[in-house]
Amino acid sequence: MLDHTLEDWRNRAAQISFRNKAFIDGKFVDAVSGKTFDSINPANGQVLAQVAECDAADVDLAVAAGRRAFEDGRWSRMAPGDRKAILLKLADLIRANLYEMALLDSLDMGKLVTDAVTVDAPGSAHFFQWHAEAIDKIYDEVAPTGPGDLALVSRVPLGVIGAVTPWNFPLDMATWKSAAALAAGNSVVLKPAEQSPLSALRLAELAAEAGVPDGVFNVVPGFGQTAGQALGLHMDVDCLAFTGSTMIGKKFMEYSGQSNLKQVWPETGGKSPNLIFADCENLDAAADMAAFGIFFNQGEVCSANSRLYVERSIKDAFVEKMIARAEGMQPGDPLDPASKMGAIVDEKQTEGIMRFVEGGKKTANLVAGGERAYVDGKGCFVPPTIFADVAHDDPLARDEIFGPVLSIIPFDSEDEAVTMANDSVYGLAASVWTDNLSRALRVSDKLFAGTVSVNTVDALSAQTPFGGMKQSGFGRDLSLHSFDKYTALKTTWIKYQS
Incomplete structure (x- = not known):
């Protein structure tokens, strides 16, 4: 891949078919409003695709699909080894489509395709694989109690996770959020940055091909002030994971207080x-x-x-x-x-x-x-x-x-x-x-x-957590600690005759 020429990459780019619709409940669909927005190549100003502009109505559909999937257990109660096998297949599919995934991010937000094909896209596959491998290696606990009491502490998925991701690493940031959330057994509604939605939409298609059930992984492209805000204020979203600016991270904290007190995990600005x-x-x-x-x-x-x-x-x-x-x-x-x-x-x-x-x-x-x-x-x-x-x-x-x-x-x-x-x-x-x-x-x-x-x-x-302190937020991606964001500790206390 490193000996590809400019002409080679241009030829590959010309062959790409962009996915430009929302992905909800296992299908590509137009926005309810019928609106679209332009996805523009910043290197030359050319319009790559007209993408479905989702808003609150589409978010409602995606969240409802995620809730149905979560409640009926098609993913949330799937055996850990089976979830693992599906996410490992997704990692393999990303590798099988490495050039396409790299080009989508390069064309969409301007990053070097050589970086995307050697760092970003392989990184996405690796992170899906790593979280998949962890699924059947995280154990629950038995708390110390007296005779006649058995206290089981289990880690359970939260439900529907909203994820709002930035444009600087479109595929990787979508992966950092969704890999851990999916591995834990949740449904996901992902809102990629409006500047770079194309790789997230292709990722959803690959997830379906890998065997992720309908409704479990949904992607709603759109703008922050509409689709993003709708996720933040939604009464049936259990957790909102966000990477982006500190100002918008604070907005999502406000949205939580204005709605259902959903968990919010912000990873925000930096000046390192x-x-x-x-x-x-x-x-x-x-x-x-x-x-x-x-x-x-x-x-x-x-x-x-x-x-x-x-x-x-x-x-x-x-x-x-x-x-x-x-x-x-x-x-x-x-x-x-x-x-x-x-x-x-x-x-x-x-x-x-x-x-x-x-x-x-x-x-x-x-x-x-x-x-x-x-x-x-x-x-x-x-x-x-x-x-x-x-x-x-x-x-x-x-x-x-x-x-x-x-x-x-x-x-x-x-x-x-x-x-x-x-x-x-x-x-x-x-x-x-x-x-x-x-x-x-x-x-x-x-x-x-x-x-x-x-x-x-x-x-x-x-293997190591990524996140910050102060106004860089308190969310943590990667490592086993990332599962903390997408699970709750549940105690089951049983009294028995000793």
């Missing part, structure tokens, strides 16, 4: 710090990963290492290393294997990034990038942009830009670096670079973040 200490001997490796940490996926990553704190004695040398790496990561056609960065998801996001850049030109030292780019005169492209000597209270260092914009801030002491790193409303991720073991552990202990990566950036795996 990356601390480079002078006792890190391999500064080239640190620079490589610092560039990856902010420029991968065009910086459209909630845990992107967008604040780079560098010890002052090495700051100038490190800035030069970062400039060199930025120059070598220029954007291009997302289908071209030679491109180092893809397109920004849409015009609105591109304009928002550029507003931060233009503001930063007045307050900080621009050392790389800074101008919008085009490919063949088209598209939403922003090159790697670096500001040096950024003030800690500058919006560049405070606000989530969600683009390839790096702020470099010098520090003079460990305590100062930790204080600045923690001085944020967010607490999703952080990175530390040092060859001093005591410092690595000491600083990691002090950093207030859901994941601290030492001598790497943004480390994650299926």
Whole structure:
């Protein structure tokens, strides 16, 4: 797959048939209203498909289908080994359709197809496989009681799960939510971001092909203020899992209070710090990963290492290393294997990034990038942009830009670096670079973040929980802990003659 040419990928893209209808109760259906919206390729502005624009009426149908499926037990009471076999088949089907799944995300939101085919799509298959394998390995409990009492503590599915996912990793974020929820025995109603619905709709079709029963996995494409809000306010949705902005995460918390007190699990914004200490001997490796940490996926990553704190004695040398790496990561056609960065998801996001850049030109030292780019005169492209000597209270260092914009801030002491790193409303991720073991552990202990990566950036795996603290939310995806979101602890107390 890595030796594919631009022409190869374009030929594959031309052969794709886009699924553009809602998937409810095992069937592709038009929106009740008949409305559609355009799914646009941000690399060239072309309309890929006109997608069903679901609203509250469609959400009602999907939730009702999910409830029927849950209540009759076609999935919720299926033997764990049988659910496992179906989800393992789904993982295999994703692998069998790897090129198509990768292209759907690349065309829909602009990410490099080489990343999508080597990271995103295989990751989706892996996460489905991992959660499937866990299904028959999670045990219930027997609580300690006195003679004549038997207290059984079991983990039971909640019912109908609403999932609202972002556009930056369309397939993977749909997977992170639905794999765990389905593995636990729930029904799912997924609302993908309106900017990138195509891979979620294809995923639903593959799930049905794998044997997931009708009504268990539903996808309702549409807008946040209609379909998303309807899920959040729905009286028959038992849990709402969300990844996206902090502002919208707070909205879903409000919707819960306004409706049925459904559980809400938000994974929201981030402004992750990356601390480079002078006792890190391999500064080239640190620079490589610092560039990856902010420029991968065009910086459209909630845990992107967008604040780079560098010890002052090495700051100038490190800035030069970062400039060199930025120059070598220029954007291009997302289908071209030679491109180092893809397109920004849409015009609105591109304009928002550029507003931060233009503001930063007045307050900080621009050392790389800074101008919008085009490919063949088209598209939403922003090159790697670096500001040096950024003030800690500058919006560049405070606000989530969600683009390839790096702020470099010098520090003079460990305590100062930790204080600045923690001085944020967010607490999703952080990175530390040092060859001093005591410092690595000491600083990691002090950093207030859901994941601290030492001598790497943004480390994650299926085995470890991903999520944040403070206004980065408190939801956790991945690992066995992800099942906590989609299950309830139920006690069955039995008195018997002892």
